[in-house]
Amino acid sequence: MFEIFGIPSGALFGQLLIGLINGSFYALLSLGLAVIFGMLNIINFSHGAQYMMGAFAAYLMLKYSGLGYWPALIIAPLVVGLTGVIVERVFLQWLYKLDHLYGLLLTFGLALIIEGVARNQLGSAGLPYVVPDALRGGQNLGFMFLPNYRAWVIFASLAVCISTWFVIERTRLGAYLRAATENPTLVRAFGINVPVMITLTYGFGVALAAFAGVMAAPIYNVSPQMGSELIIVVFAVVVIGGMGSILGAIITGFGLGIIEGLTKVFFPEASNTVIFVIMAIVLLVRPAGLFGRRA
Amino acid sequence: MERVAPPSQAAKPSFLRANAETIAFAVMAVGLAIAPFFTYPLFLMQAMCFALFACAFNLLIGYVGLLSFGHALYFGWASYLAAHLAKVGVISFPIWFGSWRWIVIPFPPLSPELAILGGTLFAALLGLLAGLLAIRRQGIYFAMITLALAQMMFFFALQAKFTGGEDGIQAVPRGHLFGLIDLKNEAAMYIVVLFIFLGGFLLIYRIIHSPFGEVLKAIRENEPRAISLGYKTDRYKLIAFVLSAALAGLAGSTKAIVLQLASLTDVNWPMSGEVVLMSLVGGLGTIFGPVVGSFVILLMQYKLSVVGEWVLVIQGIIFVSCVLLFRRGIVGEIAARFKG
Numbered sequence: 001m002f003e004i005f006g007i008p009s010g011a012l013f014g015q016l017l018i019g020l021i022n023g024s025f026y027a028l029l030s031l032g033l034a035v036i037f038g039m040l041n042i043i044n045f046s047h048g049a050q051y052m053m054g055a056f057a058a059y060l061m062l063k064y065s066g067l068g069y070w071p072a073l074i075i076a077p078l079v080v081g082l083t084g085v086i087v088e089r090v091f092l093q094w095l096y097k098l099d100h101l102y103g104l105l106l107t108f109g110l111a112l113i114i115e116g117v118a119r120n121q122l123g124s125a126g127l128p129y130v131v132p133d134a135l136r137g138g139q140n141l142g143f144m145f146l147p148n149y150r151a152w153v154i155f156a157s158l159a160v161c162i163s164t165w166f167v168i169e170r171t172r173l174g175a176y177l178r179a180a181t182e183n184p185t186l187v188r189a190f191g192i193n194v195p196v197m198i199t200l201t202y203g204f205g206v207a208l209a210a211f212a213g214v215m216a217a218p219i220y221n222v223s224p225q226m227g228s229e230l231i232i233v234v235f236a237v238v239v240i241g242g243m244g245s246i247l248g249a250i251i252t253g254f255g256l257g258i259i260e261g262l263t264k265v266f267f268p269e270a271s272n273t274v275i276f277v278i279m280a281i282v283l284l285v286r287p288a289g290l291f292g293r294r295a
Numbered sequence: 296m297e298r299v300a301p302p303s304q305a306a307k308p309s310f311l312r313a314n315a316e317t318i319a320f321a322v323m324a325v326g327l328a329i330a331p332f333f334t335y336p337l338f339l340m341q342a343m344c345f346a347l348f349a350c351a352f353n354l355l356i357g358y359v360g361l362l363s364f365g366h367a368l369y370f371g372w373a374s375y376l377a378a379h380l381a382k383v384g385v386i387s388f389p390i391w392f393g394s395w396r397w398i399v400i401p402f403p404p405l406s407p408e409l410a411i412l413g414g415t416l417f418a419a420l421l422g423l424l425a426g427l428l429a430i431r432r433q434g435i436y437f438a439m440i441t442l443a444l445a446q447m448m449f450f451f452a453l454q455a456k457f458t459g460g461e462d463g464i465q466a467v468p469r470g471h472l473f474g475l476i477d478l479k480n481e482a483a484m485y486i487v488v489l490f491i492f493l494g495g496f497l498l499i500y501r502i503i504h505s506p507f508g509e510v511l512k513a514i515r516e517n518e519p520r521a522i523s524l525g526y527k528t529d530r531y532k533l534i535a536f537v538l539s540a541a542l543a544g545l546a547g548s549t550k551a552i553v554l555q556l557a558s559l560t561d562v563n564w565p566m567s568g569e570v571v572l573m574s575l576v577g578g579l580g581t582i583f584g585p586v587v588g589s590f591v592i593l594l595m596q597y598k599l600s601v602v603g604e605w606v607l608v609i610q611g612i613i614f615v616s617c618v619l620l621f622r623r624g625i626v627g628e629i630a631a632r633f634k635g
Binding site: 037043091094095098100101102104105106108109110111112113114115116117119120124228232233235236238239269272273276277279280283284287288 | 440605615
């Protein structure tokens, strides 16, 4: 063991790891928010609730049908994404012509409904979810102990983030998406079914949140309020990064996670608030956000 | 040929329509003055505090078009400060004299009017700081920034010593107004709250109908045009934000004295959501809407307290149905019928 700035390296790297884990979730969630905002012009306040739904789907699948972590990682996002498709068809599609604020208010209402139902059905205490067998244990890296599951979370979320970026920025489908974001009427005139694309985009964004939820289940306890606590921080992340760029959302998410982890080491009292303080500073220095375009 | 309305009718709209707002205000004032003979005064006082809070919030969303999703910050922190001033009195804050020192101003516990004034001024100060940051972005970002700043101050409230953490500040003395009138007397307290509420309401009415208010509405309708006409819109938005925060603080401080309690519930994000809900149900951008909305929502919470956690679900359903079907709110719908 050696020391850095008077802090034992084990503690430092441990917090750095936790920061990276939190950063993975910030990145996944702010990525989903950015994708949804790009197509629907709606800030999806229920994103946190849908993240919680993913974690609960995994928990319930294990409890009632014995389906473990790996099937849950596929099925939960699909199921929750499907509920997203229904939400878009039933509620959100009526709001596109209105002020953006109504989308925020409606999804806030949805978040309250989802969280309320979860509390009634499952109680507000946290429920444990076991780490899958294949990822138990960890590696001793010499300077720190790296649990396998945490390494997997960082790897998986990076992989998902980068493939999302690749699909949107480098494929034909992504080109359609970007074009529809810029000018939906023109894209429709080319014979592309934009309403279906919008529905599927929302479903995809929601599925991304549910995927993050399943991955979070073994790390944090599964609880109804896990989403609402996180979503406000993710809003701050989105304000810092700006929603114009996919890559920007990913970098900001991971970066802020790391900064938060380091704050826990050097100045623990501020670890809850550091992201908000950074948001305030960014607003003073670069009002449009680090990667944003002035709207 | 165009049909021309009979001149008598055009020149003189019916008395009821011309004076609708004055009549509604008179009905509200008289109704609130006699209401305590029919129902619990404590409920009414609480409802008036929330009504003033919702009116303050509505000043921003309804007349400037700014959705603040963090108004619990001003309500809650003003309530903490008022409770602290009325109960303990001592104020200490760190200051830089080459090194950080604590400045301690030992007040005796203050009388309620000074405690409320202190809370209100503090909320105005917080509003100035948060407003300076938030007005740098528009629309949806404005909502997210205000929410994030409020969450930051929630964590400060959780960690600060004087707020009492999870317990809050309990058993706040109501004290003697101007050192004379004992507010433990329910009737005296009720009259004070009624005056504060009606005063705050009239102030908001004055603001909206002043030339300043007209500029705010112009910003709501078309900010670039307001800028091109030479108005410094950022300054107008900031003043409106500070006024709204101060009035929310007035409501919060009064609430702390009435209920003799300041707690984390008042600064947390569900409170910010609740005030949005109250204004939305009553009617955004209508002067009486937030008052009606807050009474409706509070009444619902009292009636539904037996169903426990389902309140959250019901609030969510009201949110969704208001946005989809009922965007004008109760008062907005009535006004629309009235105008025919």
